[in-house]
Amino acid sequence: DIVMTQSPLSLPVTPGEPASISCRSSQSLLRSNGYNYLDWYLQKPGQSPQVLIFLGSNRASGVPDRFSGSGSGSDFTLKISRVEAEDVGIYFCMQVQQAPRTFGQGTKVEIK
Amino acid sequence: QVQLQESGPGLVKPSETLSLTCTVSGGSISGDYWTWVRQPPGMGLEWIAYINYNGDTNYNPSIKSRGTISVDTSNNQFSLRLTSVTAADTATYYCARLLEWRLPRGGHYHYMDVWGRGTTVTVSS
Numbered sequence: 001d002i003v004m005t006q007s008p009l010s011l012p013v014t015p016g017e018p019a020s021i022s023c024r025s026s027q028s029l030l031r032s033n034g035y036n037y038l039d040w041y042l043q044k045p046g047q048s049p050q051v052l053i054f055l056g057s058n059r060a061s062g063v064p065d066r067f068s069g070s071g072s073g074s075d076f077t078l079k080i081s082r083v084e085a086e087d088v089g090i091y092f093c094m095q096v097q098q099a100p101r102t103f104g105q106g107t108k109v110e111i112k
Numbered sequence: 113q114v115q116l117q118e119s120g121p122g123l124v125k126p127s128e129t130l131s132l133t134c135t136v137s138g139g140s141i142s143g144d145y146w147t148w149v150r151q152p153p154g155m156g157l158e159w160i161a162y163i164n165y166n167g168d169t170n171y172n173p174s175i176k177s178r179g180t181i182s183v184d185t186s187n188n189q190f191s192l193r194l195t196s197v198t199a200a201d202t203a204t205y206y207c208a209r210l211l212e213w214r215l216p217r218g219g220h221y222h223y224m225d226v227w228g229r230g231t232t233v234t235v236s237s
Contacts, residue, residue, distance in 0.1 A: 033215060039223050041157075048206055048230050049149075049157065054213065054223040061225075092157055096221070100172040101159040 002027050002095050006104035012112045013087075019080045021107045023093035028073045029056070037097040040069055040078045043106075044089040052091075053078065085111060114139040116207050116228035124201075124235050130194040134207030134228055141183060145210035145222050146190045148181065150203040151230075158203075162210060163190060197235045204230040 003026040013019045029037045036056030041049040051060040053069035056076060066081040080087055088111055093104040120132040134146070147162035161171045161181040171179050180193040194201060210222035 033217060033219060035215065035221070037221070041224070048227040049224070050227065051223055051225055055221055058213075060223070094157070094159075096223070099170055100174070103157040103159070106156050 001100060002029075002098055002102050004093055004095055004102055004104035006091075006093060006107050009105060009107055011107055011109045013080075013083045013109055014112050015085055016082050019083050019087075019109065021078045021091050021093075021109075023071075023076045023078070023104050025074045025076075025095055025097075027097065029076075029095050029097040030073050031097070036072055036076070037095060038069075038071075038076055039094045039096060040067075041092045041094060042087075042089050043092065044086075047089075049092065083109075083111075114209060114226050116209065116226055118205060118207050118228045118231035120205065120231040120233055122231075122233065124197050124233060125237050126198055126235055127196055130192075130197050130201065130233060130235075132192045132194075132205055132207075132231065132233070134190050134192075136188045136190070136209075141188045141190060142185055145212065146181075146183065147208050147210050147224065148192045149206045149208060149224070150201075151206070152200075152203045160205075161192065199235050202233060202235045204232050206230045 005024045007022045038056045040053040043049040057069045090106040115137045117135045124130045143165050145164045148160040163169045163181045178195045183190045207228045208224040209226040211225035213221045
């Protein structure tokens, strides 16, 4: 299985400031078609996960443009340009390159 | 707007079979891919299985052939059956739709765009 490693695992943030989460995969997620097979999900407290980013950098419908995904191969980043209070929760990356799909451990984002 | 709702027993005894159902409302179950994901208490997410509109299935080897995912188009539901459960199967189980995204240069990609609220299953005698 592809192992997904996120860092940091805990991220205290200040509203209005930027935040960044790293996700590394044990194998490349870049396919010959030029796409990176990686998603980002956010699980807000007490809720089910919701998709933020698919194919490494595509924002899902309805996701605010303060969220962006970047990276290629085995090294990816989720950035929040200006954190808002509603962004707290656990962020997961997930690879879709190879079955079975596997998730990172999660990064818990909290307001300082 | 498509909505998903899981239903299940809540409590299952070890070695017994867990049966979960996901009811799809606001849209047809036909023509899409559907999946199950679980989350043990206080832990991360684990993908379990998916089924597509052709009935093709794919399972996480971690469930060691104990799982069966199926679709009931007449009731707009899909289900997960997990046999020989142990305490390790205790988790919140989520159903989700895998939305198809057509790639500009051909092919497609699927990501989980709609999730149910989850149903908690405890395996205990």
